[in-house]
Amino acid sequence: MNNNQNINRELSKSYFKFGLVVICITLAVFAYKSFFGYRDVRMYETYDNCTVTTSSKQHRGSKGAMITTYYVKVVCEDPAIVSSEADDTDEETQPKESRMKVNINYNSESDSEKEDSAVLFSDHVPYEYYKLFRNYSSSKVTMYTTDWGRHYPVSTVDCDKAKAERDYRKLDPPTGTQFLLGIFGAIGLLNIFLGLKSKSVADNYSSDRVYVPDFAFKDKEDALAGMAHARIQREKEEEYRRRERNDRGFY
Numbered sequence: 001m002n003n004n005q006n007i008n009r010e011l012s013k014s015y016f017k018f019g020l021v022v023i024c025i026t027l028a029v030f031a032y033k034s035f036f037g038y039r040d041v042r043m044y045e046t047y048d049n050c051t052v053t054t055s056s057k058q059h060r061g062s063k064g065a066m067i068t069t070y071y072v073k074v075v076c077e078d079p080a081i082v083s084s085e086a087d088d089t090d091e092e093t094q095p096k097e098s099r100m101k102v103n104i105n106y107n108s109e110s111d112s113e114k115e116d117s118a119v120l121f122s123d124h125v126p127y128e129y130y131k132l133f134r135n136y137s138s139s140k141v142t143m144y145t146t147d148w149g150r151h152y153p154v155s156t157v158d159c160d161k162a163k164a165e166r167d168y169r170k171l172d173p174p175t176g177t178q179f180l181l182g183i184f185g186a187i188g189l190l191n192i193f194l195g196l197k198s199k200s201v202a203d204n205y206s207s208d209r210v211y212v213p214d215f216a217f218k219d220k221e222d223a224l225a226g227m228a229h230a231r232i233q234r235e236k237e238e239e240y241r242r243r244e245r246n247d248r249g250f251y
Contacts, residue, residue: 006237008202012195019191026184037165038174040147046158047076047120050141054134070130074121074141074153121153128170144168 053073061067120143132155140157144164152171154164 005202006241008198012198012202015191015195015198019188019195022184022188022191026181026188030178030181033174033177037162037169038177039165039168039172041144041161041165041168043158043161043164044143044145044151046140046142048140049077050120050139051075051077052133052136052141052153054130054136056130068127069124070127072121072123072125072130072133072153073119074143076118076120076141077116121151125171126173129167132167132170 051074053075055071055073057069057071058066059069120141133153136155138157141153142157142159142164143151144154144161144167145151146168150172152168154167156163159167
């Protein structure tokens, strides 16, 4: 085994180890996030006498293609809730809404309708979140809030945090985190590919020859002597590496 073969075998091992470590860490983080959630949410309140409406609008984009925008709106018609919501809006809700991404009242309402009802949620949403409420029939709606103050309805009344967080993923997909995990996964796969390539290069070297550029044996006896010398040298190198691995604790 010559030096080039040794170098490529060591490179192959290093690439494999690094690639496997990166992929294992990436998969572990992805599994943890998928199971425990990407965002911390908590139940805000469950409201009765609510109406959930969904709608969609089509408009032409800048490049001429038709784009469909989906909307979900939740209105509470309980007078007691309306009065308390008005007080909360003056004191607490308004600062939170200023941090919301979007809060659009896309349906025009008369003054009498505004006095008799409170809009709990009104926003344009992704299609996957829109589908959750397309056939919503219950008069009760459970509202959750994120750790940064965004209120949103969930598709199941009084559901647990895990279900509410999965609903929020459809409202606000964690594309940034998933993109970052994808980059790390690609780095791991690239290192495994480089490890396979280095191993292939090492396997292409013959174990019974010493590669010297532009060298030729004079006769058969010299060739046999050179091959014997190469075997002895290879055995010495393997014994040296074996002792070195034992000293470092690798087997």
